Amino acid sequence: MRTKSKLRLAVLAMAGALLAPVAALAQTVTMWTFLNPASETPRDRALKQIIDKFETANPGIKIKVESQVWFTLAEKFVMAHRSRSAPDIGWVNGENMGLLVNSGVAEDLGPLITSKWTPALRQDLVLPQAYEWVKTGGKQVAVPIMALSIVLFYRKDLMREVGIDPAGIKTWDDLAAAAAKMQRSNGPNVERWGVGMHLSTDKTTMSFGANALAAAQGGKLFGDKCSALLANENGVRALNMQADLIRKHKVASQESFAYTLDDVIEQFIAGKVALASSGNGRFGNVMEKATWNGKELGMLPWPSLDGKKPGPQIMSGWFASISKDSKQKEAAAKFVAYMTGPDGMEIWAEPGGQVPLFKSVFDKPVFKDAKYDPLRQLSQMWADAEVWLPAECNAARTFVDLNTATQRVVLGNVDPMAALREAEAASAGRQ
Amino acid sequence: MIEGSGASIEFRGIGKRYGETVALADLDLTIQPGEFVSLLGPSGSGKTTTLNILAGLISADSGSIMIGDTDVTYLSPDRRGIAMVFQNYALYPHMTIAENLAFPLQARGRNLSRLAIKAKVQDVADTLGIGHLLARYPKEISGGQQQRVALGRAMVRDPKVFLLDEPLSNLDARLRLKMRRDLKALHQRLRSTIVYVTHDQSEAMSLSDRIAIYQGGRLQQCGTPADIYRRPANAFVANFMGEREMNNLPGTVVQTGGGVVFKAEGLDLTLPSTLSGWARFHDRAVTLGIRPQGVQIGQRADATQCEAVLRLVEHAGTEQFFYAQAGGVELSGAAAPDTPLAIGDRVSLTLLSRELYLFDTASGAALVQGGDLAA
Amino acid sequence: MMDGQRTPFQAYRYLLPALVLEAGFVFAPLALSLFYSVHRVRYYQLGDFNGVQNYLDVLSHRLFLNSFLVTCSFSLMALALTFAVGFGLALFLNRDTSGSILLRTIVLLPYVIAMLVGSMLLKWIFSTDAGLVPLAAAWFNITSPTILADPDYAMAAMVANGIWRDSAFAMVMLLAGLRSIPPNLILAARIDGAGSFMIFRRIMLPLLRPAILITLIRLLLHFANVLTFPLILTGGGPNNATETLALRIFRIGFEDFDLGKANAMAIVLCLFNIVAVILLLAVFRKTRGGQSL
Numbered sequence A: 001m002r003t004k005s006k007l008r009l010a011v012l013a014m015a016g017a018l019l020a021p022v023a024a025l026a027q028t029v030t031m032w033t034f035l036n037p038a039s040e041t042p043r044d045r046a047l048k049q050i051i052d053k054f055e056t057a058n059p060g061i062k063i064k065v066e067s068q069v070w071f072t073l074a075e076k077f078v079m080a081h082r083s084r085s086a087p088d089i090g091w092v093n094g095e096n097m098g099l100l101v102n103s104g105v106a107e108d109l110g111p112l113i114t115s116k117w118t119p120a121l122r123q124d125l126v127l128p129q130a131y132e133w134v135k136t137g138g139k140q141v142a143v144p145i146m147a148l149s150i151v152l153f154y155r156k157d158l159m160r161e162v163g164i165d166p167a168g169i170k171t172w173d174d175l176a177a178a179a180a181k182m183q184r185s186n187g188p189n190v191e192r193w194g195v196g197m198h199l200s201t202d203k204t205t206m207s208f209g210a211n212a213l214a215a216a217q218g219g220k221l222f223g224d225k226c227s228a229l230l231a232n233e234n235g236v237r238a239l240n241m242q243a244d245l246i247r248k249h250k251v252a253s254q255e256s257f258a259y260t261l262d263d264v265i266e267q268f269i270a271g272k273v274a275l276a277s278s279g280n281g282r283f284g285n286v287m288e289k290a291t292w293n294g295k296e297l298g299m300l301p302w303p304s305l306d307g308k309k310p311g312p313q314i315m316s317g318w319f320a321s322i323s324k325d326s327k328q329k330e331a332a333a334k335f336v337a338y339m340t341g342p343d344g345m346e347i348w349a350e351p352g353g354q355v356p357l358f359k360s361v362f363d364k365p366v367f368k369d370a371k372y373d374p375l376r377q378l379s380q381m382w383a384d385a386e387v388w389l390p391a392e393c394n395a396a397r398t399f400v401d402l403n404t405a406t407q408r409v410v411l412g413n414v415d416p417m418a419a420l421r422e423a424e425a426a427s428a429g430r431q
Numbered sequence B: 001m002i003e004g005s006g007a008s009i010e011f012r013g014i015g016k017r018y019g020e021t022v023a024l025a026d027l028d029l030t031i032q033p034g035e036f037v038s039l040l041g042p043s044g045s046g047k048t049t050t051l052n053i054l055a056g057l058i059s060a061d062s063g064s065i066m067i068g069d070t071d072v073t074y075l076s077p078d079r080r081g082i083a084m085v086f087q088n089y090a091l092y093p094h095m096t097i098a099e100n101l102a103f104p105l106q107a108r109g110r111n112l113s114r115l116a117i118k119a120k121v122q123d124v125a126d127t128l129g130i131g132h133l134l135a136r137y138p139k140e141i142s143g144g145q146q147q148r149v150a151l152g153r154a155m156v157r158d159p160k161v162f163l164l165d166e167p168l169s170n171l172d173a174r175l176r177l178k179m180r181r182d183l184k185a186l187h188q189r190l191r192s193t194i195v196y197v198t199h200d201q202s203e204a205m206s207l208s209d210r211i212a213i214y215q216g217g218r219l220q221q222c223g224t225p226a227d228i229y230r231r232p233a234n235a236f237v238a239n240f241m242g243e244r245e246m247n248n249l250p251g252t253v254v255q256t257g258g259g260v261v262f263k264a265e266g267l268d269l270t271l272p273s274t275l276s277g278w279a280r281f282h283d284r285a286v287t288l289g290i291r292p293q294g295v296q297i298g299q300r301a302d303a304t305q306c307e308a309v310l311r312l313v314e315h316a317g318t319e320q321f322f323y324a325q326a327g328g329v330e331l332s333g334a335a336a337p338d339t340p341l342a343i344g345d346r347v348s349l350t351l352l353s354r355e356l357y358l359f360d361t362a363s364g365a366a367l368v369q370g371g372d373l374a375a
Numbered sequence C: 001m002m003d004g005q006r007t008p009f010q011a012y013r014y015l016l017p018a019l020v021l022e023a024g025f026v027f028a029p030l031a032l033s034l035f036y037s038v039h040r041v042r043y044y045q046l047g048d049f050n051g052v053q054n055y056l057d058v059l060s061h062r063l064f065l066n067s068f069l070v071t072c073s074f075s076l077m078a079l080a081l082t083f084a085v086g087f088g089l090a091l092f093l094n095r096d097t098s099g100s101i102l103l104r105t106i107v108l109l110p111y112v113i114a115m116l117v118g119s120m121l122l123k124w125i126f127s128t129d130a131g132l133v134p135l136a137a138a139w140f141n142i143t144s145p146t147i148l149a150d151p152d153y154a155m156a157a158m159v160a161n162g163i164w165r166d167s168a169f170a171m172v173m174l175l176a177g178l179r180s181i182p183p184n185l186i187l188a189a190r191i192d193g194a195g196s197f198m199i200f201r202r203i204m205l206p207l208l209r210p211a212i213l214i215t216l217i218r219l220l221l222h223f224a225n226v227l228t229f230p231l232i233l234t235g236g237g238p239n240n241a242t243e244t245l246a247l248r249i250f251r252i253g254f255e256d257f258d259l260g261k262a263n264a265m266a267i268v269l270c271l272f273n274i275v276a277v278i279l280l281l282a283v284f285r286k287t288r289g290g291q292s293l
């Protein structure tokens, strides 16, 4: 009798031991991202490598990727919480960080990830502010995966042609003069505009004017409680600068009021504008598609109104957050920590083509190659002028308000200060 | 009152095809002023096509049309001086009866005053007995009344020619008979030319001065009702006219010692001496035709006789119709209503000579009409 | 006795599916919208009840009147022109020749391709850099206006988008109406001596009334609520010259993330629709002669 029950126990124990890894295998972590590991772009391939390496190192965890459209990803992630169908991990873009911060659906990643960092790792950060930026009430709602900023693209060939040294462009007036020289007309028809601007009131990003204003206010566009700081001397100067590119210098098309960022980039690629702003993430894409020699693509530090310091690199990027509803926060955090840690960053840099967010990664010998120069220049520009607008403030809509104000001034003959007051009120009404 | 005198109409070699279908083949027809002519034929025989070409609603492929002294072949409908009544009346559903009647008077170029139009509408409405309906809409009045409105709308313009396309076919039997009388009376008063399409031979017979009978897009015969009935040009016309179909006996004519004999299937009919002239048809296949009214019970001198067995008897009010087996053929005949007839009786039948017709079986052309040799 | 009870019951039984659909797809969303419109709903999180505050905020906003007027003028212009073009096409193509069948198909194309794609296509056509319109203008030696950057031209472009896409819809509806007129009526009128214009005015137009009314109402509701045209073609600009109520609702809801206000505005737009249809019916009744519709 006794031996029999012992035997049974032993069998049970053996079965248990055999089944344990199977049970662990069943732990699947779901992640919503705009990337698709089955696809072939640099970032898609990087994500696939990261997942493969992670799964090999952690056989108990499987990462299941559900690809989403990038511009509704954050919204879908937040809304999924209402129907209790949120994934464990959601990617959120910087522009929509306000949504994540204000909705309160994200788990605090402090205890799960960042508080486990060694002091050495802390010292190694390229963008320390990025982590502070996504803290609210002491809680780390997300961690950065890759950073982006809106940069100014130019064509080295055109600059050479008209004999301008890009390094000499310090003020917006310098920029207007350079643009005028690079502009090409055929009778009344402009074949190539000096600058491309996106001033539509569609979903948009930072305009030249917004950059100039932020620069003049020491990198700030918002005061307390997200009140926009627009209606002041600096605002008027910035607005007039932007408007003058169209109405006075005539180096930008009036159609800028209908353009989005995408429209302008298309035109830059087609050689129809000589200067354009863009997310730095498009660098490779523009180089590849340009109807001119893509090797001539360059990035220019932002000018400023007074020319003393370069204008701000208004930072954004993609962040990872973990759902409050997740049933497997530990496993999810393990993956997020890997994806956003030094090992993951190395893959994001190669083949992903992103600036790695740990300095030590760039110090590795593989990254000495000249093809990483643009990334190195970028990380330098960030170090010089990194600015994170408050995440909770819906900056995207404030950029639209500024564009609206510019339209009002040029098309509606409204006084700049009045237009800026309207914009400020619109921003305030939204908080 | 309403005065109008008709115009003559002349079709000269009118033809019309729809793809492979010949809707109308080489029509030549002349209609006298004030005449009432029916276009009669089975469905699809080309009657409506004739009417529509005359109205100008469709154009002919060939030929020309005269109305009065005018060649109207290329004139638009409104300039032909015609009015038309459609089979389904085509009343304007969104207009009152008064507005329907006034519509033709308001057309451009008529320049009638409001008062004149009103008076004319009232006049026509009173003539047709629909004066009390003027404020109603078409869907609020009966079929017979709609029919009158349609006629009235045709009349207000005092047209020289009326075209009517099966105007009575949507009415019930009693109403149809009444409208027939009214139409006839109207024609007698107006004396305008009327072209009347129908597939009902009794309607055509009772209304028309002349009947034009169609088959398969071809005009078969045109003549007075009596003419067409008594002297049909071919087997088709003979069979189409009359309430009931003829008896048709295919066979041959043979000259024997006992006289001229018509040999049908299992039946030899010895013809009386008055018909000895038929001998000339001995060399071809012919069909003997006789209407039921010509087949009578009993024996009669110098008429064709045969023996038969009664198979079926029908009472039809004023007479009886019977079917009898004679040799290999079945004959239908008529008898007075009080004649005692029982199925299975053996009877002697007389075929009246003046009711006998003979057709060429191949072409259908009439050889003998009502006992007389065809001209 | 049984019958008297069964009939209404059966009537409801037959109506039930329609009622369920109506409740599910109309009343429920409407009720939810009303509910949200009296609450604070920021960043998709339901907050406190706040009465008519959302309505006050929305109605008192500087741009509300602008978008109201933009919606009115766009709807009216697009309605009138689309209807006219659609009617013209219907009359012109109301024949079954092979040419008109081909033309009908061509005219239908803008209606069957996705609205979004259509508007993107037009945006491209109107743009100065790649556009066909400026190219054509240059061809005729006209200095081409920057269409989408000029408030008036942008509105015209949006109206053109409406005409381009929805004339086909109007045409199909009116063509169906034309086809339902018995051909004999037209023939009768011709024989009665009526010319083309009289036939059109006295016979076709009155008999087309139901088709015309339905077409106008459908078009009006479509234009008053359409989002794709302003969102894709003009982005509501320039200087808010083409920012319709629908676009404002979209922006307040999905760019400002204020669903409370967006729903308040949606209710306002819904009332606007109802008033617009009532006005249209009233105008229509006025023009009705003695006939019953």
Ligand SMILES: Nc1ncnc2c1ncn2[C@@H]1O[C@H](COP(=O)(O)OP(=O)(O)O)[C@@H](O)[C@H]1O
Pocket (backbone or CB within 6 Å): B018, B021, B022, B023, B024, B041, B042, B043, B044, B045, B046, B047, B048, B049, B050
């Ligand atoms: N529009 C048409 N298209 C094709 N065939 C037609 C058309 N109208 C008439 N037909 C054909 O022409 C022939 C004569 O038609 P119709 O004159 O209407 O005959 P009826 O009026 O004697 O019944 C018919 O075979 C008919 O099918």
Ligand SMILES: [Mg+2]
Pocket (backbone or CB within 6 Å): B044, B047, B048
């Ligand atoms: Mg017919």
